[in-house]
Amino acid sequence: MSDGPPQTANIGEIPLHADEVHVWQASLDADPAAIERLFGYLSPVEREQAARFLSPKDGNRFAVCRGILRELLGGYLRCPASDVCLEVGARGKPALRVDAGLRFNVSNSQGVALYAFALGREVGVDIEKIRPEVAFQGIEDRYFSPRERQELRNLPEKLRPEGFFLCWTRKEAYIKARGDGLYLPLDSFDVSLTPGEPAVLNSQDRDRWSVYPLPLRPDFAGSLVVEGDKIPVRMWEVSGYAVETLEVSDQRLPE
Numbered sequence: 001m002s003d004g005p006p007q008t009a010n011i012g013e014i015p016l017h018a019d020e021v022h023v024w025q026a027s028l029d030a031d032p033a034a035i036e037r038l039f040g041y042l043s044p045v046e047r048e049q050a051a052r053f054l055s056p057k058d059g060n061r062f063a064v065c066r067g068i069l070r071e072l073l074g075g076y077l078r079c080p081a082s083d084v085c086l087e088v089g090a091r092g093k094p095a096l097r098v099d100a101g102l103r104f105n106v107s108n109s110q111g112v113a114l115y116a117f118a119l120g121r122e123v124g125v126d127i128e129k130i131r132p133e134v135a136f137q138g139i140e141d142r143y144f145s146p147r148e149r150q151e152l153r154n155l156p157e158k159l160r161p162e163g164f165f166l167c168w169t170r171k172e173a174y175i176k177a178r179g180d181g182l183y184l185p186l187d188s189f190d191v192s193l194t195p196g197e198p199a200v201l202n203s204q205d206r207d208r209w210s211v212y213p214l215p216l217r218p219d220f221a222g223s224l225v226v227e228g229d230k231i232p233v234r235m236w237e238v239s240g241y242a243v244e245t246l247e248v249s250d251q252r253l254p255e
């Protein structure tokens, strides 16, 4: 854990050690100059993907999300962002084409992105805007386990939207850490979801993973799943070229 006042630094100046995880949060609603700069890092395929969005706002958010990912990866790899070569695994998880030991994962929701990076250990991250109107439309019946549905029903009504999205992001972060995408049935494992209580994963391979809640704005839920035990997590916010220390946490929650 880093103490003291928030600091600023340049991407690429913060070394990633083998025994830690870095998480970056970024707004995807960038100004035109930043969009242009970040768009310039994209591969031809990514540029086509950005152009396929029906709304220019969504296309720009995609480009900014990928551009920042490339900028962060370039910082860790000490190479230009446009030289970073990405590929997609058999079940959809993006990775570096040349294995430098650097693992990462990305998530975005409603114009906010989260990025997680680690050396030699898998990571999965998920962010969701807490939208009460989305919760309880049958999603929990379809994707949550019986134990999760019961825990959700037991919550006081005002905590249910947050509990719902804590559950959602923990489940997604876990399947993203494993790289499985939706090949792993979401009701085949459990997570805890009560706000303010420890994050718990109950899966066949639970000894392999740790689940961390991420300190985000109150209208967002975010979760991180890391391969390993008691791994310090450090978190920053991306703002333009410079980065600001937003929040740092090395707390590993008990299983």
Ligand SMILES: CC(C)(COP(=O)(O)OP(=O)(O)OC[C@H]1O[C@@H](n2cnc3c(N)ncnc32)[C@H](O)[C@@H]1OP(=O)(O)O)[C@@H](O)C(=O)NCCC(=O)NCCS
Binding pocket: 091, 092, 093, 094, 105, 106, 107, 108, 109, 125, 126, 127, 139, 143, 167, 168, 169, 171, 172, 175, 176, 177, 178, 179, 180, 181, 182, 186
């Ligand atoms: C694609 C999926 C991995 C995540 O989708 P999501 O939560 O909608 O989107 P996120 O923003 O969190 O993550 C998308 C990013 O995850 C990464 N990703 C894609 N497939 C992945 C996989 N198999 N493993 C890990 N990461 C993956 C990519 O970087 C992707 O970004 P991109 O679209 O710019 O390429 C997959 O789990 C999915 O489709 N989930 C559906 C969500 C749902 O219905 N959940 C039910 C409630 S629990």
